[in-house]
Amino acid sequence: xxxxxxxxxxxxxxxxxxxxxxxxxxxxxxxxxxxxxxxxxxxxxxxxxxxxxxxxxxxxxxxxxxxxxxxxxxxxxxxxxxxxxxxxxxxxxxxxxxxxxxxxxxxxxxxxxxxxxxxxxxxxxxxxxxxxxxxxxxxxxxxxxxxxxxxxxxxxxxxxxxxxxxxxxxxxxxxxxxxxxxxxxxxxxxxxxxxxxxxxxxxxxxxxxxxxxxxxxxxxxxxxx
Numbered sequence: 001x002x003x004x005x006x007x008x009x010x011x012x013x014x015x016x017x018x019x020x021x022x023x024x025x026x027x028x029x030x031x032x033x034x035x036x037x038x039x040x041x042x043x044x045x046x047x048x049x050x051x052x053x054x055x056x057x058x059x060x061x062x063x064x065x066x067x068x069x070x071x072x073x074x075x076x077x078x079x080x081x082x083x084x085x086x087x088x089x090x091x092x093x094x095x096x097x098x099x100x101x102x103x104x105x106x107x108x109x110x111x112x113x114x115x116x117x118x119x120x121x122x123x124x125x126x127x128x129x130x131x132x133x134x135x136x137x138x139x140x141x142x143x144x145x146x147x148x149x150x151x152x153x154x155x156x157x158x159x160x161x162x163x164x165x166x167x168x169x170x171x172x173x174x175x176x177x178x179x180x181x182x183x184x185x186x187x188x189x190x191x192x193x194x195x196x197x198x199x200x201x202x203x204x205x206x207x208x209x210x211x212x213x214x215x216x217x218x219x220x221x222x223x224x225x
Contacts, residue, residue, distance in 0.1 A: 053192035060194075061086065063201035067208055068122075074212055075221040081129065081144025084151030085122040091155055092121025095163070097183030098176055107182040114183050125151060 024034035045055045065082045072079040079085075096102060096117035102110060129143035163176045185195035212218035 049192075053189065053194050056198055057193040057195075060198045060201055061090075063205065064197075067201075067204055071208060076224055078141050079126070079144050080141045081126065081147045081151075084144070084148030085125045087148075087151045087155050088125040089118040089122030091158060093118035094176055094179065097179035098163075102183070103180050105182060107184075110180075110182040111185060114185075 023037075027034045027037055044051060046052045065086050068085070069079055069082050093114045096114045097110075102113065105113065125147060126144070129138070129140050129147060132138040132143050133140050159176055160174045164174050165177045168174055185197060188194045188196060188198065212222055
């Protein structure tokens with residue numbers, strides 16, 4: 001077990017080092033200083049408290065998107081439609097946050113409803129490729145990838161037309177109505193966009209690892225994959 005963890009960590013370190021070397025070679029070939037670029041990347045991501053909070057906030061959904069891909073991949077399914085599922089899950093969560101029918105629901109119930117709506121939206125968007133694979137033998141890489149383009153355009157239509165906020169004037173950035181306060185996630189730090197979903201994503205990664213390593217069903221999915 002320890003040997004596998006060490007080898008996995010070493011492999012990630014080598015891959016990261018090779019990526020840095022390739023990037024440095026490209027910068028040198030274009031007469032740029034790799035150290036200046038690295039410093040710019042670091043300052044942009046962690047140069048101040050505000051930038052650090054922004055990085056933590058913006059990478060939170062990427063954790064869940066990566067976990068969704070990894071879970072399917074371990075079971076032998078190459079889900080290339082994570083972007084589309086993310087978009088539709090995000091829209092479903094937003095709808096649960098701004099729809100007038102839920103405006104007076106207390107936050108203790110509204111926030112879980114927003115999260116559940118996101119789960120349902122993403123899962124339903126992945127259903128057509130699943131059905132096509134089961135009943136028509138269609139390759140899931142193609143169908144999930146193409147569904148992402150459909151999700152992108154459908155989201156544009158819903159935001160620009162169906163659920164466009166009435167206060168947004170034509171020619172300006174379109175958006176849906178603002179989420180009601182009861183649908184807003186509590187933050188971990190004052191005046192920051194980092195919510196409790198950040199540690200929840202880390203916890204989800206640990207639980208999924210334990211699922212594949214310590215449960216019978218996880219072993220069976222690994223074997224199937």
